[in-house]
Amino acid sequence: MTFEQLVFYFLASVAVIAAGLVITVRNPVRAALFLILTFFTVAVIWLLLEAEFLAIVLVLVYVGAVMVLFLFVVMMLDIDTDQLREGFAEYLPIGATVAVIILLQLVIVFSFGPFDLEQMPAPAAAAVDYSNTHQLGLLLYTYYVYPFELAAVLLLLAMVAAIALSLRGRLSAKRQRPDAQVRVRKEDRLRIVKMNAEKQD
Template sequence: MDFQTVVFYFFSAVMVLASLRVITARNPVHAALFLVLAFFSAGGIWMLLHAEFLAIALVMVYVGAVMVLFLFVVMMLDINLERIRQGFWSYLPVGALVGVLMVVEMIMVLGGRYFGLEGMPEPGPAPAGYSNTKELGRLIYTDYVYPFELASIVLLVAMVAAVALTLRKRKNVKKVDPAQQISVKRDDRVRIVSMTSEKR
């Protein structure tokens, strides 16, 4: 077993354990931090697969932006965990069925050759001057342009929802309406009073 295989198994074990802690941690902040650890481990696996752009994008976009936003939302909202857990047992059979189906799909994808299924062909050596970043950009903006646009719309909706969830109206905050400022006339603000002069 070479060093690259050992590093792959290390990152995989860390990612699986962190993913389990994401769904089993009682504190939502701890769950979010375990999700950050899972993203870092996935980025390490992408680096082992020579997909440097995907690894850096995963760390910068998800860990640097999405997870920070998620942590802010979790910390600013007063989440009642007891009320959320009330319907856990009623949704458990459906969730277990979906989980079993996903495990079966992953087993068929990864071990398809053992079940007599045609798997993906083994990739050959990359030609000289090959850039996976350039190839990824070509695929995104040609073959997968519509799914890419749909994903961007979903992220935009998530950002707007996060802002809407954390937006709270405060009564004691002084604010100015620019429309009222612009529509003010001189006679509304200035009053000229004529007074007779007094002699002492």
């Protein structure tokens, strides 16, 4: 086993274990942190594949921006984990059955060997002056320009959708609403409590 393989197997097992922990730990902040660990290890695996640019972007964008926002949201929302787990035991049998069946099917298909090492030979190492970033930019802005532009449209649409759904005037502004004030009844505001007089000691 070469050193490279050793590194790969180490990173791959860390990535798989961390990904598993993301969905099993109880604490949402820890889950987010494990997700960061997963991203990091995957980024290093990409480095092994000589995809430096993608590895750096994964760390910068996902770990640096997306996950930080994610952590903010997780900390700001008061997530009740018990409530989230409600019905877990109830749905576990059917969920587990489906998962096991799908897993078995995948194992059967993949054991026929479409992904054997002979089928997927390792790519030759790139030349010393080969620039992964340059190639990526070239492909993205020339060959894949149409899907690239469409992906940009998709991002714009996501922004419009998010704003359209969350912005609904300034509800936080404190304004008097005379119509609501007039309609208020005594029962809504006033509660009369009847109790016996107590002795002061």
